[in-house]
Amino acid sequence: MNRTLLIARREFAAYARTVGFWLSLLAFPLFAVLGGAVPILMKTSEPIRQVVVLEEGPQAAGLAAAVQAALQDEKASRDRLREAAAGASAAGAALDQLDGPKMTIVAPPADLAASPPGTARERLVRRHLGDEAPAQRRLDAVVLLDRTGEGPGARVWTRRASDGAVANFVGRVLKDAHRREVFRSAGIDLAVVESTQRFEPEVRTLSPNSASGGETSFRDELPGIIGLASGFLLWSLIITGASILLNSVMEEKSNKILEVLLSSASATEILTGKVLGVALLTVTVLLAWGGIGAAGLIAGLPQYAPMIGEVLLERGLIGYFALYAVGGYLMYAVLFAAIGAFCETPRDAQTLMGPIMMILVVPLLVMQMAIRTPDAPVVQVLSWVPFFTPFLMSARAPSEPPMIEIAGTMAGMFAFALLMVWIAGRAFRAGALSDVKLNWRSFAGAIGRGR
Numbered sequence: 001m002n003r004t005l006l007i008a009r010r011e012f013a014a015y016a017r018t019v020g021f022w023l024s025l026l027a028f029p030l031f032a033v034l035g036g037a038v039p040i041l042m043k044t045s046e047p048i049r050q051v052v053v054l055e056e057g058p059q060a061a062g063l064a065a066a067v068q069a070a071l072q073d074e075k076a077s078r079d080r081l082r083e084a085a086a087g088a089s090a091a092g093a094a095l096d097q098l099d100g101p102k103m104t105i106v107a108p109p110a111d112l113a114a115s116p117p118g119t120a121r122e123r124l125v126r127r128h129l130g131d132e133a134p135a136q137r138r139l140d141a142v143v144l145l146d147r148t149g150e151g152p153g154a155r156v157w158t159r160r161a162s163d164g165a166v167a168n169f170v171g172r173v174l175k176d177a178h179r180r181e182v183f184r185s186a187g188i189d190l191a192v193v194e195s196t197q198r199f200e201p202e203v204r205t206l207s208p209n210s211a212s213g214g215e216t217s218f219r220d221e222l223p224g225i226i227g228l229a230s231g232f233l234l235w236s237l238i239i240t241g242a243s244i245l246l247n248s249v250m251e252e253k254s255n256k257i258l259e260v261l262l263s264s265a266s267a268t269e270i271l272t273g274k275v276l277g278v279a280l281l282t283v284t285v286l287l288a289w290g291g292i293g294a295a296g297l298i299a300g301l302p303q304y305a306p307m308i309g310e311v312l313l314e315r316g317l318i319g320y321f322a323l324y325a326v327g328g329y330l331m332y333a334v335l336f337a338a339i340g341a342f343c344e345t346p347r348d349a350q351t352l353m354g355p356i357m358m359i360l361v362v363p364l365l366v367m368q369m370a371i372r373t374p375d376a377p378v379v380q381v382l383s384w385v386p387f388f389t390p391f392l393m394s395a396r397a398p399s400e401p402p403m404i405e406i407a408g409t410m411a412g413m414f415a416f417a418l419l420m421v422w423i424a425g426r427a428f429r430a431g432a433l434s435d436v437k438l439n440w441r442s443f444a445g446a447i448g449r450g451r
Contacts, residue, residue, distance in 0.1 A: 003265040007273025012280045025285050029292045049103040049140035056117045056146040063145040070173040129159045141166040151178040223311050223398030224371040230321050231367045231395035238328045241282035242336040249340030267429035275333045320397040327413040328390030334424035341431030363391035374399035386416035
């Protein structure tokens with residue numbers, strides 16, 4: 001037992017004392033925040049496009065005014081949303097700015113306004129959009145409006161070929177203008193049409209199982225969100241820990257350190273110590289991520305922190321998460337350790353790692369279904385597959401599945417985990433003392449021989 005604990009301590013210290021471990025530990029929450037913040041920052045920091053709108057003749061009269069009015073209406077709507085969100089949070093205000101077009105209509109240059117429609121005007125458009133134009137007077141887009149027998153249309157010239165924001169906005173405006181013209185020609189009162197379009201029916205969702213006993217709210221959706229987040233978090237933790245164990249065993253095998261360890265400890269003690277040491281690393285990562293998440297939640301969204309704590313404690317989700325984490329980690333850790341005992345380079349491990357990683361993609365896809373329909377047949381059936389049980393049952397636990405499913409899947413998971421310990425122990429013992437390259441035949445043979 002002492003040798004096992006010494007190996008576990010050595011395994012834990014080998015990673016915990018490195019700067020790279022702590023940097024990688026902080027990388028996940030950092031990139032999670034950046035993943036949500038970067039699109040907002042990119043959109044809000046996007047420069048405002050300088051756009052010129054011209055009508056291509058008398059038949060297009062009124063279209064430029066329609067574009068200008070629509071732009072002002074959208075700006076006014078965004079301002080109202082921003083004022084309403086200001087009292088809630090800065091994040092809400094930033095989110096409200098995502099949908100509006102970043103553009104302003106400016107007066108056309110004198111030569112462009114004076115030129116008649118046709119080739120000469122398009123030549124000037126190219127010049128004002130091109131790089132040869134002075135930066136302070138360079139335009140981002142020129143909209144040429146026209147009206148044919150089928151209705152209004154436009155040619156939108158943009159400085160960047162990939163920028164379709166102005167064209168999309170103009171398209172929506174012209175579609176609305178055409179609809180108003182058709183209604184007017186048919187003698188339909190536009191005020192009635194606009195009033196009908198603005199109407200939003202009041203639809204309330206109620207459930208006898210809601211937190212209030214009637215109308216549903218975010219509180220009722222929260223358990224499903226927490227379950228899905230728990231499943232993804234557990235997947236990340238288990239794969240991270242198992243991968244660390246794989247690389248550790250593989251490195252020691254290639255450096256002949258594993259042979260030295262086998263001279264003073266048994267293969268079982270080495271495997272147990274390594275699994276235990278990396279488990280402590282995984283717990284360290286979990287505590288760090290949980291602390292960072294809790295601090296960010298309390299600081300950024302204090303109104304939701306008590307609600308999330310209530311869900312976690314009330315339904316025993318923390319207990320379910322811990323049990324499924326233990327079973328899942330044990331299954332994958334011993335399997336990855338056994339594979340690492342046969343490998344000296346990452347290329348050697350790809351023989352078996354490829355199929356395993358493809359299997360691990362399945363729960364990622366199914367977990368997304370569990371948040372809305374946790375009792376769907378495919379989710380229920382796959383929850384009984386031991387390799388998928390930790391992730392899918394963590395995602396389903398907030399929906400309170402029948403106790404027979406919880407007990408049955410947990411018993412099956414731990415029984416299979418013990419089988420994996422036995423199989424992986426035999427393979428680890430054989431691989432640590434063998435120079436045979438890893439493949440399915442040698443791996444199966446090592447399990448059968450146990451040496």
